[in-house]
Amino acid sequence: MPIARVFKFAVSAAAAAFLFAAPAPAQENHVFQFALQNGMQVVVVPDHRAPVVTQMLWFRVGGVDDPPGLSGLAHFFEHMMFRGTATVKNDQFAQTVARNGGQSNAFTTHDYTAFYEQIAKDRLSTVMNLEADRMANLDLSDSNVNTERNVVLEERRMRVDNDPQALMREQMDAALDLSHPYGRPVVGWPDEIRHIGRKEAQDFYNHHYAPNNAILIVAGDVTREEVRAAASAAYDKVPARELSPRAEYSQPPRLGETRLSIFRPDVKVPLFMRFYRVVSYTEARPGEAEALETLAQLLGGDPTSTLYRELVVKRRLATNAGASYDGYARDNGTFAVYAIPRPGVRLDQLEHAVDQILAGYAKNPPATADLKRAKTQLVADAMYQRDNQFSLASAYGQALAIGLTTDDVDTWPDRVRAVTPAAVRDAAAKDLIKREAVSGWLQPGTPR
Amino acid sequence: MSARRIFLALVLVVLAPACAQASNVKSVNMGKGVQVWFQEDHTLPIISMTVALPAGSGYDPANKPGLAAFASAMLDEGAGPYSSEAYQSALSERGIRLSAQPDRDWMTVTLVTLKENAKDAFRLLGVALSKPHFDSDAVARVRAQMLASLQQDEEDPSSVAAKGFYTRFFAGHPYGHPIDGNAGSVAAITRDDLRNFAREHWVRGGMHVAVSGDVDTATLKALLASAFRTLPQTAPPAIPPLRRMGAPGTQIIPMPVPQPNIVFALPALPRKDRDFIPLYVANYILGGGGFSSRLTTEVREKRGLTYDVSTSVNTLTRAGFFAGTAATKAGSVQETIKVIRNTINDFAKNGPTQKELDDAKTYLTGSFPLAFTSNVGITGQLNAFQDAGLPISYLDKRDGLINAVTIDDIRRVTNRVFAKGNLTIVVAGSPQAAAKPAIRPLPGADKPTTPPQPVKPVTAQKKPPAAPAPRTVPPAPSTPQKASPKH
DSSP states (O other): OTTTHHHHHHOOOHHHHHHHHHHOOOOTHHHHHHHHTTTEEHHHHOOOOEEEEEEEEEEOOOOGGTTTOTTHHHHHHHHHHHHHHSSTTHHHHHHHHTTTTOOEEEEEEEEOOEEEEEEEEEHHHHOOOOOHHHHHOOOOHHHHHHHHHHHHHHHHIIIITTTTHHHHHHHHHHHOOOSSGGGGGGTTTTHHHOOHHHHHHHHHHHHSSSSGGGGEEESSSSSHHHHHHHHHHHHTTTTOOOOOOOOOOOOOOOSSOOEEEEEEEOOOOOOOEEEEEOOOOSSSSSTTHHHHHHHHHHHHTTTHHHIIIEEEEEEEEEEEEEEEEOOOOOEEEEHHHEEEEOOOHHHHHHHHHHHHHHHHHHHOOHHHHHHHHHHHHHHHHHHHTTTHHHHHHHHHHHHHHHEEEEEEEEEEEEHHOOOHHHHHHHHIIIOGGGGGEEEEEEEOOOOO | OOOOHHHHHHHHHSSSOOOGGGGGEEEEOTTOEEEEEEEOOOOOOEEEEEEEEEEEEGOOOOTTTTTTHHHHHHHTSSBTTTTTHHHHHHHHHOOOOOEEEEOOOOOEEEEEEGGGGGHHHHHHHHHHHHHHHHOOHHHHHHHHHHHHHHHHTTTHHHHHHHHHHHHHHHTGGGGGGGGOOOHHHHHHHOOOHHHHHHHSSSSSOOOOOEEESSSSSSHHHHHHHHHHHTSSSSOOOOOOOOOOOOOOEEEEOOOOOOOOOEEEEEOOOOTSTTEEEEEHHIIIIISSGGGGGHHEEEIIOOOOOSOEEEEEEEEETTTTEEEEEOOOOOOHHHHHHHHHHHHHHHHHHHOOHHHHHHHHHHHHHHGGGGGSSSSSHHHHHHHHHHHOOOOOOOHHHHHHHTTTHHHHHHHHHHHHHTTTOOOEEEEOOTTOOSOOOOOOOTTTTTSHHHHHHHHOOOOOSSOOOTTOSSSSSSSOSOOOOOOOEEE
C-alpha cells in the first residue's frame, strides 16, 4: 500500500481561491482528538457519505526497531498479528472481519506499523474488540512462526528479488544511509529473516505493542461521542506497558557521492536514478519541506514537468523521467530523480542532462506560471485525498506516527501555497547536494 | 481483555448490515444509446466521471495488436486548438486528472476535477475525444514509451505469465493478443491507423457513463453535452464471437527469476447466465475471499508456499472465465500447482459447507457499501456494472440475488465450471525439478501481455514506471489489496 500516494494526489490555484472563498465543506477540518487513560491517542475524522467506517491502529514501531541481525522483524511481526489469539484462533481475525462484510489488512514502514479495517458503521465495536484482543493476547506458536517466515520470504521474492528495479532501490537505500537503519530494508535481508523465531517475535510484541504506543484513527460515518464510547469500551481494558525506548539515530554528513553501477542479465530497460538524503517534514525549517515537495512537482511530477518536457519531449533522450520527494519520516527524508534512456542513449549522457536541469533550478527561481501550476496540482491532490476515507485516515495516522500533528495535515495546502520562487531555488541549491546522494545505473549485462 | 466478551461479539453480528446506497443512484437522459448513472453528493467540491467507450483491444485488427492501447495513450497528446504540451498544461493548471485505460472490451476514461473547473474539464475531454491530432512527434514519443514498457514487461514474471495466459487461453481470437500489442505491431502502427480507430471507436454508440459528486442534474446535463455532443452516434462492429476458450495443460515460459508466477484458468459463464451469481459466490469461497478462501488457507496459511493466491471470475463481452494467480519459489512450483489442483477438485466434488456459504453471503452483501465511500470509487463500481450490461435496477436487486443462493446452486455451478478440472496453466519462470516445457509454446507465446486483474493504465507510462519512491512504499500489506470492482 504505497503511502506515498496518500500525499501525492494533488489540486489548483483556482482551487486555492475556492478553498479560501467558500465556507469549508461541513466535514472539512473537523478532526477530533482525545486520549484514553491507558495512553492511546484517538483521532476521529467524520465523513458521513456512506454508512461505513475505517479504523486504523498505528503503532510507533517499524523497521528501524528491528534488533541487530534481525532485519525484517517488525514487518514479520505485522504478519503474526493475523495468526490468532487465545480466543480468536488462527486466521479467525480476518475471517471474522470478512464475515461482517469488512476488509482488513496492514502495512509496515521503517517508522511505523499500521493495521486497519473498513466495515459497516454498526460493526465498529466488533473490529475494535478484535484489535484490542490482539494487542494484548496474541498467541505465537512455533508452527505459525515457521510457516509465516516462508510467506514473508515469498513476499520478499515478489516485491524485491523478482524485480531488478526494486533490487536497485534496495541497494541504493542501503548505500544512502551510512549508519541509520533506514538503510535496512523493511522486509529484511533474506538470511536475517530466516533467523527470526518465536522468541524474538514474542520479545518484540512485549516491548512495542501496547496502547500507550498506539494511535487510533477512526474515519467515516461516526461522531466523536460514538467513537469515544466505543473506544473506551474496547480499549480501556488493555493496560499500558513499559515500552522499549526507541533508539535516536543520528548520522554523520556524507563526505562524498556514492555511485552504484549494477549489471544484471534480467534487466531489459536501463535506468538512471539518484537518491538524495534531505530533510524531512519533522526536521525541516518552516517551509523547507514544502519547497522540496514543490520542487519535486516542478521537476518531475507529471508530463508538464521540466524533466519530462526537456528529456522526453524536447531532447528525446528519455522515454520517461520524473522526481519525487518523500518527507514523511521521523528522521531524514529522501528526494529521488530518475530517467529511462531511449534506445541508443547512454546513461552518462542522460545523467549529464539531468544534472544540467538540476543546476538550472539551483541557479534560477522557477517561472511564476510553472510554480503556480505545480502548487495548484499539489493542493488539488490534497483535496482529492479527502475523497477517500482510507487515504484521509492514513494522512493523519502517518503524521501522528512520525511526530507531526493533525494541524500539520490540515494546514499543508496553505503552506504549499506560501512557497516562494526563492525557496524552491534554495531547496535545489542547498538540499540537493551530490555528496549527500547515491547515483545508480541499472544496465543489462553480466554482473562485474 | 475478556475473551468471552469478544466471542460474544463475534457470534452476535453475523447478519450483514443493510445498505441503502443504491437508491441514490439515478439515470440521466443523454439521448439514445447512452447510459448515464449519477450519484449526487455535495460533501466535497469534487466531481468524478468514468466513461467506457467501445474501444478496447478486442477491436484491434488482427495485424495491428496494440492499436486500441496506442490510441488511448494519445488521449492527452493534443486535440482541437491544443498542442500536446498545451493540452497537458491545460489539465495541469486546473489540477484536472484525466486517464484512459484500455482493457479488452472498453477504453475506460476517468476524469476527476474540482467543481469550479468542471466546465473546462468536461470541455477538454470532449475536445480530446472528438478532435485528436495524432501529431507525428507525439506518436513517435508514445511509440517509444510503449516499446520501453513492453520491454520492461519482459522483466516481470507476473506480466509474462498473464500475457502468456491470454495468448494460450484465447488463441485465435482478438482477446488473445496482448492489450499493449508487441514490439513488431507497435512499431508498425501509423497515424492513419490511430485516426481511423478513434473515428470508429471513440463514439457514443455503446458508450456508458457514471458520474458522482458535487453537481446537480441540470448542470451535469450541460457538462455531458459539452463532452460528448460532438461524438458520432455510430457504434463499431461487434467484437467477433468466441468459438472456444481454454487450452488444458501446462505451459512453461522460461525466465531467470527466483519466484516463478503461475496463472491457472477455466472457461466459466457469461455474465448473463442465470448461474453467474452462484459462480461469483463459489469463487469467493474457493479463491476470491482473501484470507477467508480455501486456496489461501491451503497454499499460504497451512504451507507457507506463497504470499498471495487469489482467483476471480472475469466477464468479457464475449467470454466468461475463472482465473487465478500464485507465485512461489522455483523449487515449490510443482507442489503449489498440485495443492491448487487438489483444492479445486475437492471443492468441485464436495461443494461448500453451509457455514462457508453463509459467510460468503454476509461478506459479499455486507461489503457492498464499501464500494460507495468515495466519488472515484462510486463511478468505478457503477461503470463496472454498466460494462456488464446490467440495468440500474440491479443495484437494488444484487444483495437479494446473492442471499438467495443455495448449496444446490453452488453444486450445480461447480459441476458446470470446476468438475472437469481441465485447467489451463501458464508458468513464467523456471521451476526447478520441472521437466522441459510440457507443451510447445503456442505461436506468439513469447510475446506476452496482460494480467487477469485490471491492467495498468497506459497513460501511466508517462508517470514513474516503477515509482522510485524509496522507503515510503511500505513493502508490507499482509496480502495485496484487490481493488477489483464487485459483481
